[in-house]
Amino acid sequence: MQINSPKFKDNARIALADANLQQALGNLKAGFPGKRAAAIGRLPEFDALRDQAQDIKNHVIENLDFYLETFESKVQDNGGHVHWASSSEDACQTILDICQSVGARTVTKGKSMVTEEIGLNDFLEKHSVTPVETDLGEYILQLREDHPSHIIAPAIHLNLSDVSEIFAEKHGTEAKHQPEELMQEARDVLRDHFVAADVGITGANFYVPETGSTIIVTNEGNGDLTQTLPKVHIVVTSIEKCVPTLEDLSLFMRLLSRSATGQECTVYNTLSSGPRQPGDQDGPEQFHVVLVDNGRSSMVGDDLQDMLRCIRCSACMNHCPVYSQIGGHAYGWVYPGPMGSVLTPKMIGIHDAGHLPNASTFCGKCESVCPVRIPLPKLMRSWRETQHQQQASPAIGRMAIGGWAWLARHPRLYKLGSSIAIKAMSIMAGNKGRLKSLPVGRGWTLWRDLPAPQGSSFQQQWKQQQNKGDKS
Amino acid sequence: MSTSSQQNRHQILSRIRQGLGREALSAAKQQQLQSAMTQPQRNLVPQRAQAQGQAAIDMFIAMATEAAAEITHLESLEQLPEQLTSLIPEGDTRPLVIASETQLTNLDWQSANIETAQRVAQKGDLISLTSCIAGVAETGTLVLKSGPNSPTTLNLLPDIHCVLLRKEDVIGGYEDAWDLVRQAKLPRTVNFITGPSRSADIEQKLQMGAHGPKRLIIYMI
Amino acid sequence: MSVSPYLQVPQQPPHKPRVALFITCLVDSMRPSVGFATIKLLEAAGCHVEVPDLQTCCGQPAYNSGAKQDTQKLARLNIKKFADYDYVVAPSGSCIGMLHQYPDLFEKNSKDYKQAQELAGRAWEITSFLTDVLQYQPAPTQQSMTITYHDSCAGLRELGIHQQPRQLLERIDKLQINEMAEADTCCGFGGTFCIKFPDISNRMVSNKTDNAEASRAQLLVGGDLGCLMNMAGKLKRQGSHMQTRHVTEILANMLDIPAIGEGENTPLRPTNSDLGYEV
Structure with missing residues (x-):
């Protein structure tokens, strides 16, 4: 996927002015947060489950090498194959090789952010294998040659009319205007693809070393059809998505659906362990798992390690006051919102993704809803520290902060400086109590007035009062 | 490799x-x-997922209904064919696809005038009938295993999926389901199914019947 | 941004505790009246208040800009400045929240770390200090007004401040609190954020002032001056009659000074969104 993160500020400005997008984003705001809160209200143990989930994930990271090897051998015991991919290129090539080994022409795909991350669709198309997205949102996006703007609601940036138009154009049908009619049309079209596909590719929400299983969590059932009907099932997942046992899976199932959509339980939670077994009448004949690293192993032991706990529920972006104003495309790459602002710099480089960890007020809502308690603001701050150290942030900002911090360590000069500024602002404000514009800080006065100071500083006034008190 | x-x-x-x-x-x-x-240890199991007996059954019914599954109570298994006739539209000749379990195949389908087929599901099938290994009370979730007599496609392809659930198979939480799964060789697929298929991908408006069954009907005996 | 582990309420606070007022750079330069209101409240609650000389800033702008070393230096200065008091209290959840993060700046178990922990254990935001630590019950007063309360992010999510200011305000007779929608959503200030990302910040503060006005309150109240200046500045730019004040000004009954961003002290008026509304 093309990287547009360097243009974050422009992207955001355009998004704010896009009435269609703003209307669509209203659906997000009105939906997920309230549903999540209601579901959690019905499960008094939710916070205790979050604590345990955090501990389990930390334990997994501490022993990740062991769990990966155990998972691999269990998959093999089940008759499946495990492939290790360090980079996107490795992963795409591995998947293509499997497809070509069975002479595949078309593959169906369940929704998978990892395959977005590795740019799988473009790669397959370039090599004459046609991928067909089957998740309704992803399918709409594929027809539009668009990309997801949200990790679980990929087409959240679109409105009904967008879907209506593209279906009529691409299916050559009469335009339909009810969501259920459009869904039925997609169901009919995709049914043929499910049956005809040579290979089915899904992601995995989790993998379980205890049993060598992968798990997908979906509402539509497309992921299940994708992995059941073709001869070959390829699971593309990343190395950190481990929950050691089925007991642990139970806990994460309780957290994921409530944190993501606010459902008590997502409709299909499906455990897949190897290919079809002797006597089975359906199911794939081959089962492949592609374990993608793509920079994750180098997060072990560094400042970003906590991010490896992420289960991609999207609660952070659903509650983010920045994401909910600008949507996911403004972030300019695969992962948007707070989790993306931590991950994207790791994957495409801080040079290109520099704005993302700065585009947060550190309001902390993301961390407060994270089911695995990832300290997202702290991790974004750690990127800011990296930028500061590498002098990658804008020089003028660095100088301003540096100069100010120096002043703050020299209180007498600070006092002098602030009293001059107070005086100047007071004069400019006159008797209006506020300023309409300022020579510096135009970002403020572009959109709002600046309340004026009250004449002199507190410390000055306090001194004066004390002195008076001493004299009287 | x-x-x-x-x-x-x-x-x-x-x-x-x-x-x-x-x-x-x-x-x-x-x-x-x-x-x-x-020897995996259970994590914290919510109170709700520890329900047993009638409390678990009541919770299962409430939660499954909330998830838009339909529940029909039967006195005996023999009532099932009669019940299913109401699902078949007048003149529809498509067979009822059933799992190859004797408890289902032995039923008197002929008297109910229902043509059955024992096979994997195909595109165009209207109704399938399967059993399940458990119903999980905490979220009204059905647990189904794949196997020679229970092809996974039956759970996914037809428009209507009918599932037989015995009250004694209602359990409290997911952990109880895994205990049941572990009693035999792990199958290729374990499906946890909570209500019929759905999507909210168009304007976040929930629509039932995306790619999986449009209706999930649970026959409880 | 999780709740600070250093919010340990003492079983028995000392009698007439010696409290250092941490004035914070914004209150110091922009709105000293908040400082005086804070002192008035602390004294009414039985504290001996001192203002350590030559205060500057908690260091948060540097910390959030990635200038960790600068922040460490400022933290050491503040640790020293506020060493000898029973408590350090500020009229800001944001700045006290920063003091609670000082331990994160230093290597675990270093001398600085331990001193930072010790300071964090004594550092309180004013409404939380009055209620949680002192269990202070202000004398009943009367103020006829309808307010709405903005929960500033740091206070809410780092220090657990939500009920405390409301509890104090509810003791004022004839003061009505109309809760606004999304009271706990960020106003878009975010320190340097509002300068770096003015367009996004503007949309966030516009949402906030819309919600505030929709509450049909006359006065927007909060506990952090940065957020209040942001919201007041937006309200004034929009030509709103809604006024904005720091919670301490109301609790200390210091309403004779003009509200934030006002040139003079004007009577409260119905909001634009409901001109027929009378209190």
């Missing part, structure tokens, strides 16, 4: 170990983790 996969495997594991500041785990530590996996 290809050479590059092997090289990648080595690199990935090395980087993880480097990040953790250690070599591969000692045999003793590995043994310890292995046995923790072979």
